[in-house]
Amino acid sequence: MIQLFFRKHYRLxxxxxxxxxxVAFGAAYYLRAPRSNLVGVSFSNDDVPRWxxxxxxxxxQLEEKGYDVAVRFAQGSKELQAExxxxxxxxxxxxxxxxxxxANNLIPVIRDAQAKGVKFIAHDRLILGGAVDYFTTIRMQxxxxxxxxxxLVAAAGKNLVYIAGDPADTNAGYHHDGTxxxxxxxxxxxxxxxxxxxxxxxxAKSAYEVMKEFLKSGKEVDAVIGGNDLxxxxxxxxxxxxGIMGTFIAGGDADVAACRAILAGTxxxxxxxxxxAIADAxxxxxxxxxxxxxxxxxxxxxxGFMRVPSSYVEPTVIDATNVLIEGTxxxxxx
Numbered sequence: 001m002i003q004l005f006f007r008k009h010y011r012l013x014x015x016x017x018x019x020x021x022x023v024a025f026g027a028a029y030y031l032r033a034p035r036s037n038l039v040g041v042s043f044s045n046d047d048v049p050r051w052x053x054x055x056x057x058x059x060x061q062l063e064e065k066g067y068d069v070a071v072r073f074a075q076g077s078k079e080l081q082a083e084x085x086x087x088x089x090x091x092x093x094x095x096x097x098x099x100x101x102x103a104n105n106l107i108p109v110i111r112d113a114q115a116k117g118v119k120f121i122a123h124d125r126l127i128l129g130g131a132v133d134y135f136t137t138i139r140m141q142x143x144x145x146x147x148x149x150x151x152l153v154a155a156a157g158k159n160l161v162y163i164a165g166d167p168a169d170t171n172a173g174y175h176h177d178g179t180x181x182x183x184x185x186x187x188x189x190x191x192x193x194x195x196x197x198x199x200x201x202x203x204a205k206s207a208y209e210v211m212k213e214f215l216k217s218g219k220e221v222d223a224v225i226g227g228n229d230l231x232x233x234x235x236x237x238x239x240x241x242x243g244i245m246g247t248f249i250a251g252g253d254a255d256v257a258a259c260r261a262i263l264a265g266t267x268x269x270x271x272x273x274x275x276x277a278i279a280d281a282x283x284x285x286x287x288x289x290x291x292x293x294x295x296x297x298x299x300x301x302x303x304g305f306m307r308v309p310s311s312y313v314e315p316t317v318i319d320a321t322n323v324l325i326e327g328t329x330x331x332x333x334x
Contacts, residue, residue, distance in 0.1 A: 040088030144178030156248035157222025207234025229258035259330035
């Protein structure tokens with residue numbers, strides 16, 4: 001009976017099975033979760049003026065391209081940043097741009113997220129010790145080298161104090177290396193005496209305290225090269241309190257406060273790192289990744305685990321001859 005039934009109705013049975021399979025696949029297609037359109041942006045903190053400028057620019061440009069954007073600031077806490085990255089992954093971010101608090105502690109979070117297909121772009125600060133998908137930055141070796149070269153050309157005196165940023169930030173080391181390489185032969189000849197090689201956390205407060213303590217040594221100071229403008233500003237304050245004027249002072253970032261100090265004659269130069277250009281570079285890479293494409297590669301940066309595909313933006317010197325302040329921004333006058 002059963003065999004006779006199947007022989008008699010097999011065409012109808014096949015049709016019903018085919019329709020059932022098609023309905024099941026169609027339901028699965030329409031009921032599955034939509035592909036996320038989210039790009040995450042994670043910055044180390046929001047008290048550095050350029051981080052706020054760059055995060056705002058990235059959000060604006062990514063939203064114009066049709067993406068959803070979630071921005072987080074870690075307020076200087078590496079633990080909070082790791083938690084925020086996990087949150088962005090859970091929210092469905094397919095690409096995350098990271099300006100790390102600490103270059104060394106994010107790889108476990110990144111590795112877990114990459115296993116789910118998330119791409120990571122290190123923004124301005126290289127992440128060390130594991131796989132990173134891309135790196136956008138200014139070459140901090142160039143920033144340090146240019147500052148040192150301008151100091152040598154200025155013939156501002158032989159007694160130099162160098163003040164670095166946070167050792168946990170790879171850029172602090174790169175800036176230091178670029179500066180010292182440019183000064184190597186001058187130091188060997190005795191044309192430059194490195195009176196101090198100091199370390200801060202990038203802040204003006206830390207630089208002020210470190211410089212104030214150093215001045216108690218009574219060593220002469222003709223010039224200060226700082227890793228950024230906040231360091232330069234902190235050093236200026238300590239020097240002014242000690243009655244030391246006319247010192248060559250170099251910073252970096254083109255913060256408005258530093259540019260005002262250049263106009264006032266208390267800072268000599270800053271290095272303009274075009275925030276919009278760096279932000280746009282990260283947006284370009286994120287857009288390529290979101291579309292499933294490979295971004296263009298302009299260089300490779302070694303993070304101790306791999307050579308990370310990279311792009312670089314060139315810095316420009318700002319001094320009293322070309323400083324231009326417009327509202328809350330400072331740039332070189334064209």
